[in-house]
Amino acid sequence: DQQVKQNSPSLSVQEGRISILNCDYTNSMFDYFLWYKKYPAEGPTFLISISSIKDKNEDGRFTVFLNKSAKHLSLHIVPSQPGDSAVYFCAAKPPNAGKSTFGDGTTLTVKP
Amino acid sequence: EAGVVQSPRYKIIEKKQPVAFWCNPISGHNTLYWYRQNLGQGPELLIRYENEEAVDDSQLPKDRFSAERLKGVDSTLKIQPAELGDSAVYLCASSLGGGPGETQYFGPGTRLLVL
Numbered sequence: 001d002q003q004v005k006q007n008s009p010s011l012s013v014q015e016g017r018i019s020i021l022n023c024d025y026t027n028s029m030f031d032y033f034l035w036y037k038k039y040p041a042e043g044p045t046f047l048i049s050i051s052s053i054k055d056k057n058e059d060g061r062f063t064v065f066l067n068k069s070a071k072h073l074s075l076h077i078v079p080s081q082p083g084d085s086a087v088y089f090c091a092a093k094p095p096n097a098g099k100s101t102f103g104d105g106t107t108l109t110v111k112p
Numbered sequence: 113e114a115g116v117v118q119s120p121r122y123k124i125i126e127k128k129q130p131v132a133f134w135c136n137p138i139s140g141h142n143t144l145y146w147y148r149q150n151l152g153q154g155p156e157l158l159i160r161y162e163n164e165e166a167v168d169d170s171q172l173p174k175d176r177f178s179a180e181r182l183k184g185v186d187s188t189l190k191i192q193p194a195e196l197g198d199s200a201v202y203l204c205a206s207s208l209g210g211g212p213g214e215t216q217y218f219g220p221g222t223r224l225l226v227l
Contacts (some may be wrong), residue, residue: 004154032212043116043203043218044155051213089154093212099168100216102154 003027004092006103014111019077021106023090026071030092034100035064035075038087045050047088048075118204119122124225130192133222137185137206137223144181146189147203151211155203161187194226196221 005024013019023033031052038042048071050057050064057064063076077084087107091100117136142163150165156196158177162169163184173181176195181187191198199219201221207214 009152036218041220043205043220045218046215049213091154095212099160100155101156102152102156 001026002104003030004089004090004101004103006084006088006106009104010107010109012109012111014079015082016079018109019075019080019084019108021075021088021090021108023073023075023103024071025073025092027092027094027101028032028071029077029094030101031095032093033066033073034091034093035062036089036091036102037084038089038105044089077108080108082110082112084108085110116206116217117203118160118219118222120222121184122221122223122225126195127196130190131194131224133189133193133202133204133224135187135189135204135219136160137204138217141177141206141208141217142184143201143207143210143214144187145207146179146187147214147219149201149203149221151200158189159196160210167210179197191224194224196226199226200223 001028021056030035035047036051037047038044050066087105089105090103144161146158149155159172159179161181179189201223203221205215205216205218
């Protein structure tokens with residue numbers, strides 16, 4: 001049973017537009033959520049995170065929204081740039097634990 | 113500052129052969145993680161170390177996988193014997209501590225192909 005799901009394997013957007021990547025989770029014990037970005041032949045790189053006590057966290061062009069009742073989070077990238085083209089992983093952690101459970105990733109392509 | 117270093121970057125072996133992966137975490141990072149990433153999937157934790165102690169190895173297939181982190185710095189992950197299904201990318205990550213807010217820094221991974 002996959003506890004973190006990214007239902008869209010891929011997403012293509014035009015440069016300058018908004019990219020919205022979605023993630024759903026099933027384990028109500030998760031209380032910390034992260035997004036990672038991965039380029040080919042590299043390891044994932046931390047992008048942004050959010051605690052369950054918040055519903056929004058913003059860092060520059062990146063904003064993560066958390067809807068606890070729906071067990072859903074999303075990553076918004078505005079404006080999207082070609083360099084944002086990568087695989088984006090959603091991850092979740094329970095309290096007091098270092099273990100992250102990852103989704104299968106969404107490949108974002110930003111077209112010039 | 114140097115990132116997480118892993119070697120080798122690629123490894124091709126025949127099934128039933130042994131294989132070992134090495135990881136050097138970021139200096140000062142007490143927590144070290146080994147993940148396995150199958151094609152088209154996200155990373156899955158195999159084992160987590162706090163200094164020298166393995167604090168979470170519940171997902172490590174202990175019949176064929178072993179890991180060690182001597183002196184709480186470098187770590188080695190071994191598979192013996194390797195099976196076809198072990199083909200994957202093995203990622204090492206480190207963080208200052210093991211708390212939920214700690215950022216994990218990943219190495220580039222070792223891509224293993226078992227023939």
